[in-house]
């Protein structure tokens with residue numbers, strides 16, 4: 001053990017104090033870091049900072065004005081997401097094992113972090129009061145300091161010395177996810193903090209009674225955690241079912257749509273519309289697809305297939321700009337695309353059967369989601385949107401990526417196309433969207449977009465924002481992906497051609513996977529940018545996560561006065577953004593490693 | 601009965617004429633070696649045969665099908681004609697096994713088990729069955745080129761085209777690739793090989809051709825070609841290369 005410490009000390013000396021210059025640099029940096037954190041902590045701990053302004057407003061942060069009696073819908077959305085996540089982790093369960101020493105090591109490091117902050121936390125801090133005067137007060141008493149210092153130090157020593165004992169085992173790295181998640185959920189039950197309580201007259205009861213931090217939400221979170229765990233086991237059990245992975249990927253794609261159009265929205269379904277319009281449309285298109293699949297190998301139909309395709313596309317074009325119901329338009333678009341794919345896929349009778357199933361399932365899903373999305377919402381909120389706070393930010397982020405990523409792929413391919421008309425249109429779209437600021441596009445969505453849409457088509461503000469966001473980040477994705485495409489040597493195209501692949505197969509199996517792999521870092525940074533830029537929607541009157549913290553809570557005076565407490569809220573918002581983007585970038589690093597980018 | 605026939609094939613890159621009227625034919629099971637100085641149009645010519653390049657004038661008929669702009673014909677011909685490139689062009693994101701099974705699964709629409717069996721068979725034929733699960737980046741150049749040959753053979757082509765398959769290899773690896781090609785030639789495959797390996801030409805070729813400035817200068821049996829060439833251009837070429 002002594003040896004180890006000596007060795008560590010030596011390597012430390014070598015890395016930090018190897019020369020006079022680096023010694024000076026080390027000391028100066030340490031000084032700056034300590035002072036920075038001292039200042040931060042002093043700020044965080046002063047009595048002027050009311051962190052209850054953050055804690056007490058969690059509901060506002062998450063869903064803004066979503067009515068309380070429908071909260072079950074929010075929980076359902078979160079729960080479903082976790083169930084799906086659990087299933088996926090179970091199905092894709094990795095075989096990586098984490099060594100116990102690694103786990104203890106991270107606990108040890110965590111403990112050291114806490115020690116560091118406890119030691120450097122200032123006893124007295126000066127701060128600017130709301131009236132502008134400078135106040136000095138004791139913020140971190142010696143007793144508190146020792147109360148934290150001693151147990152944490154003991155904890156650190158334990159986890160440090162455990163390395164030298166015989167306690168050695170390995171844990172599956174997927175299992176660890178649950179262990180780490182268990183900690184915050186368990187803490188919800190045990191950690192108690194002062195909580196704001198109001199009496200019958202809506203007056204704040206002072207002093208604040210001490211309660212578990214998440215008194216109202218601890219039960220839902222526990223239920224969700226348990227279902228998460230259960231679905232993990234179910235996922236492991238389902239692992240070997242054929243094509244379960246593609247079903248899961250598809251579910252991940254459909255889940256946000258389901259949440260958006262049914263769960264969160266509480267659609268008011270008009271049965272007469274369902275029976276009178278949805279069902280007939282559904283039937284017609286089901287039959288249409290069925291006929292195409294059945295007769296695709298028929299020689300007469302084959303001969304006129306390109307004519308048929310042309311007519312279908314023309315119909316689609318006319319249909320989209322006509323007064324047809326939304327469902328019919330979308331189905332037209334779908335059948336047109338479907339007709340392009342069918343001849344390439346269907347050959348055997350078995351292939352035809354599975355194609356028919358795919359078509360039916362796709363139609364049912366589309367009809368179901370579109371009915372939910374097009375119906376009126378049963379949720380009554382003041383303001384223009386049932387999405388607010390984190391739910392809005394999340395919605396914009398998810399849809400921003402879901403829609404814009406495939407769009408980006410298409411635009412990038414289009415820009416590289418040999419057909420001039422496609423190339424010009426795609427280049428035009430990319431250059432037009434990129435060269436106008438996002439904020440301008442947002443105003444465009446809120447004020448002008450209606451003018452450009454065909455008569456009779458009307459979209460909710462959120463949908464319009466999603467549309468411009470999709471194009472805006474799609475253009476960025478497209479340029480990134482185009483960079484990836486350019487890095488693919490010509491030989492790859494030729495090799496794919498030489499073994500007889502169709503253009504579609506060539507792009508989707510050979511070119512795209514390599515192109516995307518080459519640009520993962522830039523794609524992730526675009527996704528992060530899109531996530532953060534979603535806070536700009538505040539400018540057209542939507543209440544995203546940041547706006548709730550800065551504007552809404554910062555001006556909140558009833559039932560509790562939090563005016564002027566926007567600094568705490570800004571720090572909280574920053575931390576939440578950081579957690580998400582940091583996780584994303586770490587994950588992408590892992591994916592990169594897995595694909596062996598550096599290997600070649 | 602000739603399996604490949606070309607009539608007066610001409611090809612321009614912009615103003616530059618790369619092929620100036622090539623007329624030739626290849627019989628089934630024949631091994632044809634094409635040589636010539638750099639820039640003489642050898643690559644361009646064999647790439648025209650599976651339509652990686654488009655010729656502008658003349659006719660190319662492969663296995664009774666004429667190469668035109670008809671996509672169906674092109675795809676049909678490409679699955680009959682295997683091609684091996686100078687720079688291997690393996691798919692780096694797929695394992696060796698996936699490289700070989702890909703076309704069988706997606707183009708030939710075979711099932712996975714069947715195509716993996718076939719792939720193992722081919723890997724044994726080219727002598728590297730133990731590398732099946734590796735990625736191309738983890739193999740030596742010679743091994744990569746042998747995988748590329750296996751990949752082309754997986755389509756069960758009638759004709760194999762080789763465009764300088766050994767030029768990017770170190771001398772000690774050249775032999776292992778040539779051995780595979782010799783074995784292939786003996787098995788009765790129709791082959792067109794662009795190469796500077798005169799040893800290979802002497803040993804296996806049924807016929808040798810010399811290209812120069814986009815023209816077919818000489819066409820002869822190996823013995824005649826090396827010992828008693830008809831044209832002065834061939835003599836010059838041989839004196840430079842031997």
Ligand SMILES: Nc1ncnc2c1ncn2[C@@H]1O[C@H](COP(=O)(O)OP(=O)(O)OP(=O)(O)O)[C@@H](O)[C@H]1O
Pocket residue numbers: 613616618636637638639640641642643644645
């Ligand atoms: N894509 C192209 N665009 C323009 N010119 C080209 C192109 N490909 C080939 N050429 C020209 O056509 C001529 C013949 O090229 P080709 O690659 O067929 O020669 P080669 O005989 O294979 O030579 P090497 O032995 O160096 O491979 C060369 O002069 C080359 O510069």
Ligand SMILES: [Mg+2]
Pocket residue numbers: 642643644763764
């Ligand atoms: Mg060449």
